[in-house]
Amino acid sequence: MIPFTAFAEVVAYAAGAALLVGAAGVAALYALRGRSITVLLAVVSAATVLATVAGIAAITLKMLISDHDRSVALTVTAIGGLVGLGVSLLLGHRLIGGTRSLLTSVRAAGETGRFGPPERRLPAELTELGAELSAAYERLDAARARERALETSRRELVAWVSHDLRTPLAGLRAMAEALEDEVVADEVTVRQYHAQIRAETDRLTAMVDDLFELSRIHAGALRLSRQRVGLSDLVSETVAGTEPLARAKGVRLRGEADGVLPVEVDAAELGRALRNLVVNAIRHTPEDGGVEIVAGAEEGMAYVAVSDACGGIPDEDLPRLFDVAFRGEAARTPGGGAGLGLAIARGIVEAHAGEIGVSNAGAGCRFVVRLPLGV
Template structure:
């Protein structure tokens, strides 16, 4: 019994010395290091503790060199397996922790965007509603009686109602994109026809703003896409360009095919976008600096966010860049099988076809 107790105490003492040294390492040089490093050090402390205990017990027991070598070989084999398993588990835990951190950061960013969107939409709904209420009360109370003013009030009520309906429509479209509920019916879409229809729809808005729209006469590719969604993309880009282009300015629409992709570029003469705003122009409810905010009735800050969501759903890409005196939005989409290189008009966004 006395020999057993002495052997135990010897092994315990040696193991405690190693464990103490390991704790000092964990609390010192390894503070703030990765999960993998901590797991490996803990396993090393365990293995070295066992090894120290064996060596201490062997000194007390005076076992043969052969038996000691056998014990050391067993410990080495177990240590190899333990360290390998610990390294594998540590890397998995580190990867899972990184993914969890990224997910939490994305959730925080999404929540911040949702709060920002609610704030913007609340403002955009509250302001026209207050105006509508005031005009309706003026008409009901007979404060406004002359036919010309009554007609003007009716016109303004109709315009504000249309704007609010458009905002609600944008919110619905954005919710479909965000929820992953957007289902596209892809087909071969002539991009020139989409652009032609969008320009015809935007002409009254451009005329009211004294802005000219110019489009390339030819060279339009055929892309894989869904007609309603691509129509909305082009329409949103055109209306955004018209809104920010000063009177007597020009909005130019060009297109072509390059590197297996069809592209569409909408160029305006807005004076450019602040460099700090360029990475955020496609964010929900982002309207830019006050210097870029248009006078008069602005949009809800959702149009470009919808453009990015719809283009992403088509496995395409959209970007914005500054030019001399204005900016350009470029949409790139996969070419249709019938419009691969050699069959379509060619060109690059940096060298657009001549505008008509």
């Protein structure tokens, strides 16, 4: 058994030689830090071999073994080091090939907008990186699609609002000029013009309010004052607020809620969303038709369903019904304002972490709002 002092001396010599070579290797890695992975792996392999050779040389000199034995030991170590260097170069070549394949895919994605992972088999880390890049490009593509849809909606909004503002403003100007020039002088006509001016002013005010609300929603500036309320109370208030419009139109309006359903919502904002849905349903339901509001709970969510008798909506229009300024076929446009009511309703519901959807059902459409139940 080797004496402890001799063993400690061997360790000291080997460690000293290895540390010197290791320090030189670290310095080389720092100097070549901008080079390819193959070069860096070659430096690591060479440092490992040289550290081993230096340690063996130091030990054999200290142990005073024969030149023949020393040569054999150093030769075996050098051969092993060369094999290790070759393996490192092959590994570096594989890594370089994988990274270049990823780089080619990324460059191609810059032209096509879609990222396709390389067909060659990559190391696990590069495969994971490729999957993350693919997911990132998919998210970016979805964001671009949303941006294009939003820009389209903005252009449509400008066009529709310009039209809807121009028509009442032209009427207001004509009536104001007629009154100013005393073209209209009889008392009955004057009162009629005043009433029309008031009605058009109210309509324009409501349109401006809708635009302001929509701008707050799109800017993320909609601040909700949540409180615990019963969904049945919201349904009752919605029915009471829209009953005069339904009566004037000759539409039957009915609302019911299944028990006490607590929800944490901004009662004013959610009430506005529900009124928009009901007003939309009443406007597009023919005389002597019916509009029904039903509230309940299913699958852990509260829901409010508004059903009308509008005759249905073409399937191709359903996905765009909540878009800004979208009106669809002409049969659904009378009295529809700037087409902002449904867009505002969607924005308010989504701000409450809820969902809103529409489908054709029975003699018309069924709008459904889903909200988390209050705990």
